[in-house]
Amino acid sequence: MARMEQVSLMELGKLAAEGQVEAEVFAQIAQCAQKMTKSNKPYLDVSFADAEGTMGLKVWEDKPWFRTLASLPLRSFVSLRGQWAKGGFGMEAADLEVRPLDEQEKESFLAGSGTLKKKQEADLKEICVLIKGMNDPRIRALCIEFIEQFGERLQRAAAARTYHHARRGGLVEHVAGMMRTASAVCQANPELNRDLLLAGCLFHDCGKLWENCYPKEDFTMPYSEAGELLGHIPLGIELVNNLWKRIMALPEAESWKTLDPASPDVRMHLLHLIASHHGELAFGSPVFPKTPEAVALHYIDNLDAKLEMFRGAYETSEALAPKVLQRKAPLPANVVLPLPSVLPLERDGADAMQ
Template sequence: MKIKNFSDGVKVEAFYVVKRSEVKKASNGNPYLEIQLSDGIDVVKGRRFDYSDKAIEPNSVVKVLGKYDQKFNSVQIYSLNMAEKGEYPADLFLPKCPKDVGSMWEDLLNILEQYVDDNELKGLLMLVFEKHGDDFKEAPGALAHHHAYLGGLLEHTIAVADSASKLAITYKSDLSLTVAGAILHDLGKIWEYKWDGLQFEMSDQGALLGHISLGISVISIYAKSTIKDEEKRNKLLHIIGSHHGLVEWGAIKEPMIPEAVIVAAADNLDANMFKIYAAQEDAQPGEVTKWDRTMKRHIWVKEKTKDDYAG
C-alpha cells in the first residue's frame, strides 16, 4: 500500500524501506522503536511499542503490520519483520524502465538471431543469458546520468546493439563479432551495482574492480568453453575492455579494431542521447539547460520533444 493512499484507521500491511530508526523510552519506562518508513516516494512515521531489539539500519526493507492514525500521521505497528531480497518485488521502491521488460528481452533475442551468425558467439551469448538472464533484465544501466532505473541495462544494451549492427553493415566490419560485443559490453554492471533497497548502490566488487574488469572476468571463463579460436576470444574481450573509448574515460585499452571502434561509438551515442532527451524534459522550449558536467555543454531545447524525433 502506498503511503499517499493511507486513510484514518486503515490497516497497513506492506513492505517499506527504513529511512531512520531510534529506540526510545516511553513514559512508563518501556522501550519503543520510532521509525521512518518510505515507499520510495513518501515517508511516514511509525512506532512499535514494547520493542526489545536494536534500531534498524537505514535502507533495510521491513514488512509492517499496523494501523494508520491520521491525527498523528503515524503508523501504530503491531508486527515488524526484516525482509530478504526475493520476498518483495525488486521494483517496489526503485524507478523502473517505462518499457515492458518482456518485450525488450524479445527484441534483444531477435537482434541476436538476426545479426549473430557465428555459432560460437551465439553459443556464448545463449550461455550468458541462461546463467544471468534474470539479472540482465533487472539491472540498472547506471547509478545516475543515463538509464538509471531497473531494466536500464537491457534498454541501453538493445540501443547499442541495434546501432552497432547498422554501423557494422555500413563499414563492413565483422557483424557477428560487433553485435556480440555490443550485447556483452556492459554485462559487468550486473555485479557492479546493487538494487535491493531504496536506492541503487555500488557493490564492493564494483568499487574495487569496475564493470569492465568484472565483465571481462566472467566472459573470459564462458568463452573458453564456447569459442575455440583464441583470436576471436581476444577480439571480443578487447571490445568489452575498450568500449569507454578513451583510457581517461575508463577504457582498459583504446579501440584497436573496427568492431571495437563501432561499439564504443554506439555506447557513447546512446548515453549522450539519453542525457539530451532527459535535459529537454526538464527545461522549457527555447531555454538553454544548465551546464551538463558529463557532456561538458549546455543543451538547447527546441519546441520538439523526444516523440517528435521518433518518426
C-alpha cells in the same frame, strides 16, 4: 493546484516543476540522515527510490511527518501522499501523509511500472532476436549462454549509478538501444563484423551485473567488494573468459575448429572490445580502441548514453527560457528542446503517381 493519482518519482518531479500538485507516490526509503541547520535545528535529509529513479526530500523538525519518517527503518516501503512543489531546497512537501505499504502494495511496487516493465521486456526480446540472427556459431552460443545464465540478473542491473539508465533494468534498455544502433551501423558499413560488434554491445558492461545490480526486492543499489576492487571492465573480461571456456567444452565445438577466423582470435577481439569501450585510458579503459569494431562500439555506447541524458534533462530540468532548459550533469551545457520532425504530407492520387 493539479490533482493526480499515484505517480512515479520521475513523473512527480516533472509535474512539480510545472507547479504545485497533489499526488501519491510509492517509494522505498533509500537513505535517511538527521542533520542540523545553521541555527542548530534538526532536519531529515531523506532519499526515496522506485523503479525509475530517486528523489531527495528535506523534512524540517516542525513538520508532523518528521517523527514518522525518523522512526521508520531504512529500506522501508512507504506511501507518500501530499502536495508537492519544487522549491529552493529541491522537492518540497505539504500536508504529507506517510504510511507503510501493505504486502500486496509492496509486491505490485517491486514489479515496477507497467510501461517501464513492458519496455524492458520488449528490449530483452529484441536482444534475443538479434542474438539468434548471428552467423558465427561461437559468438551466438556465447551470447545464448550468457542470457540463459544471467538474464534474470541482467534485468535487475543498471547501466550507471547516476548519469544514464540509472534504474533497475536500465542495462537491458542500454544494451538493446546499442544493439539496434550497431545493426544499423553495420548495414551502412558492411566491412564491420556484425556478430562481433553486437556481442560487444551485449558484453561491454556485463561486469555491471556485479557492480551496479539491484537486489531482488530492493530499489537501492548496493556497492560490492568486487565492483570496488576490480570495476566492471575486468569483471566483464573474466566473465566472458569463463563463458568462452564453457562453450568450447560443448559437443558442437568440435565442428568450430575449422572455422575462419579461428576461435582464439574471435575471443581476443571480443575481449578487446570490452577492454577498450571507454575509448580513453583516462576514462578507465586499459587500452585504446584498435579495431574498427572497437571504435564503433565506443561511439555507439557514448551516443546511447548521451541521448538518454538528453531524455532525462527534457523530463526533469527546469526551464530557463522558452525551449531552453537548465544543464543536467554530466552534460556540458544547458539543453535546448529538439526540432520536431516534419511528418509526411498526405498527397492526392495524382501527386502520388509522380
